[in-house]
Amino acid sequence: MSALILISVLAVLVLYLGLFGNKSWLAPIGVLGLLGAIALFASGWHIDHHLMGGMVKFDRFSIGFNIAMVAITVLIFLFGPDYYARAKDNVAEQYALMLFSLVGGFLLSSYTNLLMLFLGIEVLSIPLYILAGAKKNSLRSNEASFKYFLLGSFSTAFLLMGIALLYGLTGSFELTVLGEHIANAGSSDMLLNFGLFFTVTGLAFKMGAVPFHFWKPDVYQGAPTLVTIFMATVVMMAATAGFFRLIDVTGMPGMLAQIMVLLVLATLLVGNVIALRQTNFKRLMAYSSIAHSGFLLLALLTDEGLVEGHGTAVGRTLLYYTFTYSLATTGLFILFTIAKRANNGAEHNDIFRGLFAAKPWLALCALAMLLSLAGIPLTAGFIAKYQVFLLAIGAGWLKVMGFGVLMALLGIYYYFMVVRELFVRPDQPVTFVVSPLNWLVVSVCAVAVLVLGVWPSLI
Amino acid sequence: MENVMTAIRVVPLEHYLILSFLLFSIGMVGALVRRNIIIVIMCLELMLNSVNLLLVAFSAYHSDPGGQVMVFFIMLVAAAEVTVGLSILVLMKRNTDGVDMNILNRLKW
Numbered sequence: 001m002s003a004l005i006l007i008s009v010l011a012v013l014v015l016y017l018g019l020f021g022n023k024s025w026l027a028p029i030g031v032l033g034l035l036g037a038i039a040l041f042a043s044g045w046h047i048d049h050h051l052m053g054g055m056v057k058f059d060r061f062s063i064g065f066n067i068a069m070v071a072i073t074v075l076i077f078l079f080g081p082d083y084y085a086r087a088k089d090n091v092a093e094q095y096a097l098m099l100f101s102l103v104g105g106f107l108l109s110s111y112t113n114l115l116m117l118f119l120g121i122e123v124l125s126i127p128l129y130i131l132a133g134a135k136k137n138s139l140r141s142n143e144a145s146f147k148y149f150l151l152g153s154f155s156t157a158f159l160l161m162g163i164a165l166l167y168g169l170t171g172s173f174e175l176t177v178l179g180e181h182i183a184n185a186g187s188s189d190m191l192l193n194f195g196l197f198f199t200v201t202g203l204a205f206k207m208g209a210v211p212f213h214f215w216k217p218d219v220y221q222g223a224p225t226l227v228t229i230f231m232a233t234v235v236m237m238a239a240t241a242g243f244f245r246l247i248d249v250t251g252m253p254g255m256l257a258q259i260m261v262l263l264v265l266a267t268l269l270v271g272n273v274i275a276l277r278q279t280n281f282k283r284l285m286a287y288s289s290i291a292h293s294g295f296l297l298l299a300l301l302t303d304e305g306l307v308e309g310h311g312t313a314v315g316r317t318l319l320y321y322t323f324t325y326s327l328a329t330t331g332l333f334i335l336f337t338i339a340k341r342a343n344n345g346a347e348h349n350d351i352f353r354g355l356f357a358a359k360p361w362l363a364l365c366a367l368a369m370l371l372s373l374a375g376i377p378l379t380a381g382f383i384a385k386y387q388v389f390l391l392a393i394g395a396g397w398l399k400v401m402g403f404g405v406l407m408a409l410l411g412i413y414y415y416f417m418v419v420r421e422l423f424v425r426p427d428q429p430v431t432f433v434v435s436p437l438n439w440l441v442v443s444v445c446a447v448a449v450l451v452l453g454v455w456p457s458l459i
Numbered sequence: 460m461e462n463v464m465t466a467i468r469v470v471p472l473e474h475y476l477i478l479s480f481l482l483f484s485i486g487m488v489g490a491l492v493r494r495n496i497i498i499v500i501m502c503l504e505l506m507l508n509s510v511n512l513l514l515v516a517f518s519a520y521h522s523d524p525g526g527q528v529m530v531f532f533i534m535l536v537a538a539a540e541v542t543v544g545l546s547i548l549v550l551m552k553r554n555t556d557g558v559d560m561n562i563l564n565r566l567k568w
Contacts, residue, residue, distance in 0.1 A: 115529055122536045129543050133550060142551045149544045150499065154490060156540070157506035160533060161483060164513045164526075171521035173529065 003040040003066070004051075004106055006033060011099035018092020026095050027080045033099075034074045041067050054174075055113035061315040062110035065241045068323045069105050072233045073098065075330050075441050076226065082435045083226045083337065094134055097127035098230055105238035111245060114163045114173040121159065121206065124238055125152050128231060132223040144222025151205065151215040159202025165195030179249040187253030196256050199246065200263075206239040207293045210266040220286035221347075225340075228282060229333045232289050233326035240296050240322050247303045248311045260301045264400055267294035268407040275414045280347050281336055284414060285329065288373060291411055292325050298404055299388045302395035317387045324380035324452055328369035331445030334438055335366050342432045349418055354426035359434065363422045365446035372449045374415040375408050380453040387456075467519035475516035482509035494559055500544055507537045 010033035014026055041063050049058040058066075077095070084091045104124030111117045129152060133145025167173060169191040170181045182192070201212065208216040220228050252260065271291030278284040296318060303314045339351040356363035372381035385408055392401035482505060489502035511530045518526025 115525075115532060118529075119532065119536070122540070126536075126539055126543055129540075129547065133547055136550060137554065139551075139554055142547065142554055146496075146544075146547050146551060149540075149547055150490070150503075153503045153540055153544065154487075154506075157483070157486070157503060157510065160507065160510040161513075163529075164510050164517065167514065167526055167529070168517040168521075171517075171523050173525055 003037040004103060006037050006040060007099055007103050007106070010034075010037075011096040011103075014092055014099065015096040018090075018096070023084065023087075023091050024081070026092050027077050030077045030080075030095050030099065031074055034070050034077065038067055038070050038074075041070070052116075055116045056107065056110050057112045058110050061244075061312075061319070062106075062241070064315075064319050065109040065237060065322075066106050068319060068326070069102060069109070069234050069237050072237070072323075072326045072330060073102055073230075075327075075445065076229055076233075078437055078441050079229070079330075079334050079337075080226065082438055083224075090134070090136075094131060094227075097131050101125075101127040101131070101230070102234060105234055105241075108238045109241035109245070111242070112175050114166065114175065114178075117242060117246070118156075118160060118163060120238075120242060121156065121202075124235060125156070125206075128152075128227075128235065131227045131230070132219055134224050134227060138222075140222040141224065142222075144219045147215055147222075148219045151212075155202045155205030155212065158198050158205070162195050162198030162200070162202060165191050165198060169195060175246070175249045182250055182253050193254045193256075196250060196253070197259060200243075200256065200259065203239065203243045203246065204263060204297075207236065207243065207296065208290050209263050209293055209297055210270040210290065213267070213270065213290045216290055217283045217286040220289075221280060221282045225282075225333055225337050228285075229330055232285065232329045232333070236289065236293070237322040237326060240293075240300075240318055243300055244303070244315060244318055247300050248315070251304050252301070257301070260297065261397075261400060264294055264297045264301060265403060267291070267297060268404060272407045272410045272414075275411070278414070279349055281349050281351070281418070282347055284349065284418070285332065288411070288414070289325075289329070291407065292321075292373075294407070295385060295388050295404060296321060298397070298400060299391055301397060301400070302391040304395070314391060317384070317391060320380075320452075320456065321384040321388065324372060324384050324449060327445045327448050327452075328372045328381065331365060331369045331442045331449075332373075334442050334445075335362060338362075338432055338434055338438065342430050350421050350424075352418060352421040353424050354430045355432065356423045357425060358430065358432050362432075362434065362439070362442060365442050366422055367419060368446045368450055370415045370419050372453065374412045376412070378450070378453055380449045380456070383453055383456040464519045464522065467516060472516060472520050475513060479509040479513040479516075482506075482512070496548055496559070500541060500548075503544075504537060504541065507533060 010030065014030055017025060044058060045063055080095065101124050104120050107116055107120030108124060111120055129145055129149040132148045133141050135141035166178060169189060170177050205212040223231065267290060271287050271294055275284055275287035275291060278287055299314055299317050303311060339355065340347060343351040355366065368379060372379035375381045375385040389401050389404060486502045486505035486509060490499050493499050493502065511533055514526040514530050518524065
């Protein structure tokens with residue numbers, strides 16, 4: 001509870017500091033507050049907290065996810081001063097909106113009541129609609145913001161319809177009541193099937209699963225890069241955690257298993273195949289994130305609901321997967337910003353050309369992170385995919401898992417398109433300007449990805 | 460309060476279900492088909508309000524006030540959401556001078 005309040009107050013404080021027009025204090029204060037939140041979460045590790053009349057429960061799963069989300073936000077805030085160095089105004093608002101959005105993420109990873117699921121999703125999304133349009137004079141940013149708003153509200157309506165139908169079934173918003181109802185009354189009820197269908201649709205929109213992925217490439221490309229990092233990492237983690245909370249109670253009753261299998265297959269196929277022909281790096285990362293959400297859905301598919309002990313393994317895998325994915329994505333987007341500046345604002349994949357010749361260490365970092373996203377052994381991405389496939393075998397989804405392996409192999413190709421650019425000599429020499437803080441953040445991301453890959457038991 | 464509950468229960472639950480599904484579908488089709496952005500936002504509101512209707516009906520039939528509390532939360536959040544949406548629209552209007560969907564064509568694969 002105290003961490004929730006701390007982050008909310010911190011956001012208001014940052015907003016207030018912005019009034020004085022001094023940009024240089026915003027990020028350090030934000031980072032300090034976030035570190036405090038990590039400490040507060042860590043101190044509650046051993047006991048489950050119930051808050052707001054039992055609507056929110058901080059257990060180990062949610063605390064793990066919350067700490068991971070805060071840690072990634074710290075990395076993003078450390079990147080902030082450099083990214084906003086040339087921005088004239090509205091910097092404080094953007095930090096504050098990110099913090100507000102983070103609070104929504106906390107609710108989403110720890111709700112036990114469908115009302116909190118709805119509030120969590122909205123508190124997470126509404127600041128993001130504004131953030132995506134943060135470049136007020138850029139038409140592309142406006143368009144990204146508006147597309148995100150339209151499709152986001154559309155998906156919220158679906159989610160609410162699902163929640164209303166589930167409420168009609170049980171007469172309560174509590175997840176435990178829903179779980180007991182499924183255990184006792186079976187899964188043949190129309191209200192249950194339709195309710196779960198609509199709810200899962202709403203959540204799949206947020207994760208960017210196919211066929212609800214159309215917003216993702218456009219929004220990733222149009223939004224400012226810092227906001228894109230936040231969307232690709234923290235929001236992805238929060239949406240995954242929210243999805244898991246629901247699935248961990250309901251399991252896969254009735255039609256839901258078939259729907260989920262279709263979602264997994266479509267997401268893996270479309271995400272990986274369309275990524276093959278992307279030349280814009282931001283769009284490539286968007287399709288890569290769609291592909292990764294396919295693997296996350298595969299892990300979710302194996303959850304059997306209230307069966308004791310199984311949910312923990314799935315939750316741990318999801319945490320490991322999303323956290324390592326977020327680390328690699330954060331580092332790569334920071335390198336992308338550096339390369340974009342060196343190439344006068346171009347966003348094509350070949351802006352990375354000459355990075356190895358100019359900055360060998362950063363190129364090696366980029367290599368480690370790309371290999372991790374592709375899932376090559378000795379990196380964290382490999383262990384993450386391996387764990388997902390183990391879960392899928394354990395639950396008997398052999399064919400789906402085989403398809404997943406195939407798509408993972410296909411994915412290696414487009415990551416290596418970028419890897420090749422790292423080592424190609426450029427036509428004319430390019431100078432990459434790297435601030436020490438950025439260098440540190442990228443190194444931390446790359447080293448963490450390797451360390452977690454060698455010792456996965458650290459999480 | 461009890462009077463209202465009984466008044467709601469005069470109509471069978473299925474009718475509420477059908478009506479709100481109809482409203483939801485009208486809103487959904489409208490949001491997908493119409494080209495004027497203001498009308499699209501109205502259609503989104505219609506979808507949310509069909510859910511409100513359903514929640515109130517279920518709440519009366521279960522004699523549980525929780526559903527009606529949820530309706531207030533939905534109205535509040537919908538107001539916040541539409542505020543953000545309209546301000547983004549104003550921003551776009553300033554930059555492009557139009558409220559037609561066809562201006563959303565700069566980001567494509």
